[in-house]
Amino acid sequence: xxxxxxxxxxxxxxxxxxxxxxxxxxxxxxxxxxxxxxxxxxxxxxxxxxxxxxxxxxxxxxxxxxxxxxxxxxxxxxxxxxxxxxxxxxxxxxxxxxxxxxxxxxxxxxxxxxxxxxxxxxxxxxxxxxxxxxxxxxxxxxxxxxxxxxxxxxxxxxxxxxxxxxxxxxxxxxxxxxxxxxxxxxxxxxxxxxxxxxxxxxxxxxxxxxxxxxxxxxxxxxxxxxxxxxxxxxxxxxxxxxxxxxxxxxxxxxxxxxxxxxxxxxxxxxxxxxxxxxxxxxxxxxxxxxxxxxxxxxx
Ligand SMILES: [Zn+2]
Numbered sequence: 001x002x003x004x005x006x007x008x009x010x011x012x013x014x015x016x017x018x019x020x021x022x023x024x025x026x027x028x029x030x031x032x033x034x035x036x037x038x039x040x041x042x043x044x045x046x047x048x049x050x051x052x053x054x055x056x057x058x059x060x061x062x063x064x065x066x067x068x069x070x071x072x073x074x075x076x077x078x079x080x081x082x083x084x085x086x087x088x089x090x091x092x093x094x095x096x097x098x099x100x101x102x103x104x105x106x107x108x109x110x111x112x113x114x115x116x117x118x119x120x121x122x123x124x125x126x127x128x129x130x131x132x133x134x135x136x137x138x139x140x141x142x143x144x145x146x147x148x149x150x151x152x153x154x155x156x157x158x159x160x161x162x163x164x165x166x167x168x169x170x171x172x173x174x175x176x177x178x179x180x181x182x183x184x185x186x187x188x189x190x191x192x193x194x195x196x197x198x199x200x201x202x203x204x205x206x207x208x209x210x211x212x213x214x215x216x217x218x219x220x221x222x223x224x225x226x227x228x229x230x231x232x233x234x235x236x237x238x239x240x241x242x243x244x245x246x247x248x249x250x251x252x253x254x255x256x257x258x259x260x261x262x263x264x265x266x267x268x269x270x271x272x273x274x275x276x277x278x279x280x281x282x283x284x285x286x287x288x289x290x291x292x293x294x295x296x297x298x299x
Contacts, residue, residue: 069133073136073140076140076144077140079144079188079197080140080143080144080147082199083144083147083148083151083188084147086151086199087147087150087151087154089289090151090154090155090158091154093158093286093289094154094157094158094161097158097161097162097165098161148187148188151187155291155292155295156295158291158292158295159291159292159295159296162286162291162296166240167240167242170217170238170239170240170242171217171238171242171296172215172216172217172219172236172238172242172244172284172296173216173217173296173297173298174214174215174216174217174262174263175214175216175297175298176205176213176214176215176216176244176246176280176282177205177207177211177212177213177214177269177280177282178211178212179205179206179207179211180205181203181204181205181282181293181294181297182203182204182205182206183294185200185202185203185204186200186201186202186203186292186293186294187199187200187292188200192276193274201283201290202245202247202281202282202283202290202293203281203282203283203293203294204279204280204281204282205269205279205280205282206277206278206279207269207278207279207280208269208278209250209268209269209270209271209278210250210251210268210269210270211268211269211280212265212268212269213234213246213249213265213266213267213268213269213280214262214263214264214265214266215236215244215260215261215262215263215264215266216236216244216262216282216284216296217236217238217242217244217262218238218259218260218261218262219236219237219238219239219244219259219260220236220237220257220258220259220260221234221235221236221237221254221255221256221257221258221259221260221266222235222236222237222243222256223235223256224252224254224255224256224258224266224267225252225256226272226273227273228273228274229273229274230245230247230248230273230274230281231247231248231249231270231271231272231273231274231275232247232248232249232250232251232252232267232270232272232273233245233246233247233248233249233273234246234249234252234254234266234267236260236266241286241287241288242284242285242286243283243284243285243286244282244283244284244285245281245282245283245285246266246267246280246281246282247273247280247281247282247283248269248270248271248272248273248275248278248279248280248281249267249268249269249270249272249280250267250268250269250270250271250272250278251267251268251270252266252267253265253266253267253268254266254267284296
């Protein structure tokens with residue numbers, strides 16, 4: 001069978017071969033069938049499998065990876081937020097300590113933590129290349145370091161103010177145990193039990209079981225008991241909201257209500273409660289908030 005097209009303009013007949021004709025007819029039949037299949041496929045089928053089912057496997061794994069990365073960034077941002085909240089609380093404490101005359105807290109918003117290169121000639125900022133995942137990771141790490149540095153400097157300022165304040169005579173400044181402390185133990189660190197980052201509010205002194213734990217200043221014992229997390233713990237009140245805590249002890253040598261003097265043995269080193277080995281977990285608190293013990297030791 002031959003189909004003959006006649007073009008008016010050229011007045012010249014064009015013939016299609018059998019092969020061309022069958023291709024044309026095939027296409028005329030196939031196109032509506034394909035269109036019908038595309039539009040009439042029950043939508044429930046798509047819904048059941050989800051949009052991801054329609055994607056090629058390579059794109060699917062990219063989407064899953066992106067989700068994993070987004071989750072990781074969300075977690076890191078959450079941690080940054082927690083750090084900022086601590087800084088805010090610390091700034092407020094400092095403002096209180098500084099008194100009425102100088103109520104202005106250190107303004108963390110004054111200086112941009114992440115500096116954006118500004119074009120002096122004006123106009124929109126056009127980055128040479130879009131921000132890569134590596135850039136993002138670097139920015140988060142830099143921001144975390146900057147926040148940590150501020151935390152450290154605020155703790156130093158706080159200690160200086162306290163050492164010049166009316167509280168200076170009561171500050172617990174004795175060493176609670178005659179061994180070196182783990183200097184990286186205070187502050188943000190990986191929790192050995194949960195694996196997540198958490199603020200560790202005490203200073204750890206790894207020492208042999210039974211080593212004497214001594215009161216860092218004169219005071220009155222307010223608590224000497226076993227708790228699930230701190231294990232055997234002694235809390236001593238030094239007045240004006242200052243408190244020291246000595247945790248994970250193997251043995252308690254004092255009772256609530258006892259008056260103790262600086263250097264007096266109050267407990268023995270142990271590994272009770274949430275502890276991975278024999279050590280003293282030592283805390284200094286002011287009105288319930290933890291201070292950096294490193295700033296008050298050795299005076
Ligand atoms: Zn600890």
